[in-house]
Amino acid sequence: AQKVTQAQTEISVVEKEDVTLDCVYETRDTTYYLFWYKQPPSGELVFLIRRNSFDEQNEISGRYSWNFQKSTSSFNFTITASQVVDSAVYFCALTFSGYALNFGKGTSLLVTP
Amino acid sequence: GAVVSQHPSWVICKSGTSVKIECRSLDFQATTMFWYRQFPKQSLMLMATSNEGSKATYEQGVEKDKFLINHASLTLSTLTVTSAHPEDSSFYICSARPAPYEQYFGPGTRLTVT
Numbered sequence: 761a762q763k764v765t766q767a768q769t770e771i772s773v774v775e776k777e778d779v780t781l782d783c784v785y786e787t788r789d790t791t792y793y794l795f796w797y798k799q800p801p802s803g804e805l806v807f808l809i810r811r812n813s814f815d816e817q818n819e820i821s822g823r824y825s826w827n828f829q830k831s832t833s834s835f836n837f838t839i840t841a842s843q844v845v846d847s848a849v850y851f852c853a854l855t856f857s858g859y860a861l862n863f864g865k866g867t868s869l870l871v872t873p
Numbered sequence: 874g875a876v877v878s879q880h881p882s883w884v885i886c887k888s889g890t891s892v893k894i895e896c897r898s899l900d901f902q903a904t905t906m907f908w909y910r911q912f913p914k915q916s917l918m919l920m921a922t923s924n925e926g927s928k929a930t931y932e933q934g935v936e937k938d939k940f941l942i943n944h945a946s947l948t949l950s951t952l953t954v955t956s957a958h959p960e961d962s963s964f965y966i967c968s969a970r971p972a973p974y975e976q977y978f979g980p981g982t983r984l985t986v987t
Contacts, residue, residue, distance in 0.1 A: 793974045803911075803964055804980040812974070851916065860907045860919045861968075861976060868914075 762787045764854050766864035773842055773871055781837040781867045783852030789813075792856040794835045796826065799866070800848045808850075811835065842871045876900055877969050879979035886957055886986055894952045894982045896967030902947035903969035907976070908940075911964040923950040957986045 763786040773779045785794065796808040809819060811828050819826045823840045839846055849868045853861040876899040886892050896906055904925045909917040921942050922930040929942035939961075941953040950969075954961055966981045 797978075802980075803966075803983065805966065805978040807978075810974070855974065855976075860909075860922060861917075863916045863918075865916045 762789075762792075762854055762856065762862045764852050764862055764864035766850075766852055766867050768867045769865070770868045770870070773869070775844060775871055775873050776841050777871075778838060778840050779842050779869065779871075781839075781850050781852075781869070783835045783837065783864060785833050785835065785852070785854050787833075787854060787856060789856040792854060794828065795851075795853040795855070795861060796835075796837050797851045797853065798848045799851060805851075808837075839869075842869075844871050844873055847871045875971070875975075875977045877967065877977045877979040879965075879967055879982050881982060882980060883983040884985070886984070888958055888986055889956055891953055891955045892957055892984060894954075894965055894967075894984075896950045896952070896969070896979050898948045898969040898971070898977070901969070901971040901977075903971050904947060905970045906944060906950040907968045907970070908942060908950075908952050909966045909968070911966060911981075913964075917966060920952075954984065957984070959986045962986045 765784045792813045794811045798806040825838045827836045849866045851866045852864040855861045878897045880895045906923040908920045910920050911917045920935045923942045923944040925944045931937045944950040962985050964981050967979045968976045970976050
């Protein structure tokens with residue numbers, strides 16, 4: 761069975777602070793993909809990143825960075841110098857064998873000025 | 874590229890009526906589409922897998938007679954909520970899969986049943 765755990769339900773930070781969103785997953789598959797999505801109040805999911813199980817390189821995209829560690833089954837997401845526009849719900853998700861995504865419960869991030 | 878549309882984006886209907894939601898892949902073909910449901914402040918939960926030319930596969934606890942899915946072509950899947958009730962009010966999101974491990978999500982449809 762697959763499971764994605766986002767233990768942080770809500771996080772509140774002040775603008776310009778760095779914030780890390782945690783994601784821990786469980787799967788018995790050796791081939792799988794991990795995702796991060798942003799969901800602003802409009803509801804539309806915004807794709808942030810996809811990482812396959814064979815690629816443990818960390819990724820940086822502007823203020824966003826991701827740390828994938830198979831040893832701890834974690835795929836954490838860090839926003840550097842957060843901005844008010846980063847306020848949203850962030851979902852971590854997992855899939856295998858091309859099946860549907862299995863989403864975590866999401867972390868609601870509030871960035872205040 | 875890889876755009877998925879949903880129509881309508883929001884709908885209000887009376888209890889007991891049926892509502893049809895369309896999911897279209899605009900610039901690619903998808904033999905498989907997925908339907909998710911999201912209640913307020915909750916995560917996305919898979920409802921069913923829609924396969925072109927065959928019957929949909931429903932997740933446990935999802936009533937197939939209530940949520941009718943038709944995947945008539947490689948670019949269109951429809952979800953019909955039959956005899957809708959207030960508890961069916963939710964945000965419905967579809968995704969289309971052009972290839973394994975690739976999924977593109979529609980913008981969602983907000984259904985309110987009064």
